[in-house]
Amino acid sequence: MMRFVDMHCHLDLMTNGVEIARAAHAEGIGFFCTTVTPVDAIDARERFSTCANVRVGTGLHPWWIANGTCGADDASAAAELATASPYLGEVGLDAGKRGAASIDEQARAFGRIMEVVGARALPGRVISIHASRSTNRVLDILERTGAARNATCILHWFSGSTDELWRAARMGCFFSINEHMLATKRGREYARILPDDRLLLETDAPPQLGSPYRLDAIEHSLASTLEQLAQIRRAHVTTLGAQIVARSMRLLDFANADCA
Ligand SMILES: [Zn+2]
Numbered sequence: 001m002m003r004f005v006d007m008h009c010h011l012d013l014m015t016n017g018v019e020i021a022r023a024a025h026a027e028g029i030g031f032f033c034t035t036v037t038p039v040d041a042i043d044a045r046e047r048f049s050t051c052a053n054v055r056v057g058t059g060l061h062p063w064w065i066a067n068g069t070c071g072a073d074d075a076s077a078a079a080e081l082a083t084a085s086p087y088l089g090e091v092g093l094d095a096g097k098r099g100a101a102s103i104d105e106q107a108r109a110f111g112r113i114m115e116v117v118g119a120r121a122l123p124g125r126v127i128s129i130h131a132s133r134s135t136n137r138v139l140d141i142l143e144r145t146g147a148a149r150n151a152t153c154i155l156h157w158f159s160g161s162t163d164e165l166w167r168a169a170r171m172g173c174f175f176s177i178n179e180h181m182l183a184t185k186r187g188r189e190y191a192r193i194l195p196d197d198r199l200l201l202e203t204d205a206p207p208q209l210g211s212p213y214r215l216d217a218i219e220h221s222l223a224s225t226l227e228q229l230a231q232i233r234r235a236h237v238t239t240l241g242a243q244i245v246a247r248s249m250r251l252l253d254f255a256n257a258d259c260a
Pocket of ligand 1: 008010056090204
């Protein structure tokens with residue numbers, strides 16, 4: 001068994017990501033490495049190809065559309081990669097300050113990628129989704145394209161409304177919870193009411209993209225999120241942690257042989 005699985009981590013945007021992944025393997029920590037552009041996804045697949053404890057997602061982050069780094073060509077590239085990628089993310093929508101102006105372009109890009117998911121079921125497909133001030137629109141796209149039916153959809157760092165939370169839960173979505181979410185009263189309330197069988201942990205690290213980072217900071221964040229979550233839900237921390245790890249390992253198809 002692994003000790004922790006970080007279900008949303010930008011390992012490839014840490015300059016020492018591969019060293020961290022190797023050290024994490026020895027510590028029994030696995031990762032869903034979410035990427036932000038399709039070019040990064042190809043690069044990260046290569047860099048982490050020898051790391052049995054890392055799954056790389058094909059991503060197209062809404063902020064990279066909002067700031068003009070990515071456009072329609074990248075949406076096509078991400079959709080093309082998605083045909084054969086079991087793991088997708090970070091993808092989604094952001095209608096907050098950073099993304100409001102480009103929300104329609106984001107929705108077209110996200111829609112294109114989700115159409116690929118809806119068109120053909122790939123066994124074990126998992127998607128890590130960014131939905132900021134746009135959860136209903138994200139869920140509409142997941143429904144319309146059939147992606148919700150064909151994949152395990154994880155809403156990362158959930159910040160929508162209570163109605164959106166229950167709609168997502170009814171659609172079968174999972175929720176990856178991090179420290180930032182538990183720092184707000186609303187986030188703690190969501191962490192309390194979410195269904196047991198949908199809970200996951202994440203860090204969304206690193207805080208500073210393109211710099212070195214530290215495994216102990218990742219581990220500390222995961223352990224602290226788990227402890228708080230157990231407290232909030234009045235659950236036994238060891239039991240809750242074991243359930244979340246087993247669920248995460250199943251979603252990312254980690255076998256016990258993948259941990260040291
Ligand atoms: Zn992220």
